[in-house]
Amino acid sequence: MTARSGFRVALVSLLWLASLGAGPGARAGEDRDAALWRSLNLIRPDRRVQAPSFTLPDLAGRQVRLEDLRGRVVMLYFWATW
Secondary structure: OOOHHHHHHHHHHHHHHHHHHOOOOOOOOOHHHHHHHHHHHOOOOOOOOOOOOOOOEEOOOOOOHHHOOOOOOOOOOOOOOO
């Protein structure tokens, strides 16, 4: 994949994501954020709740605290086997 085609894929992906909240599912007077939550069948919490403190190793084995990442986007990936 060339840099140019990679840019096109990223641009199309961003435009598609941006259109999710303003699609035909948006109700009159409903903002885009609320429409997106509703379209994904998610319930917006009434108030923000602070995440509990935890420390985990990164891929290099160094310990990373959640507090060290304040102000940054953090994606947690959970899985389970039953």
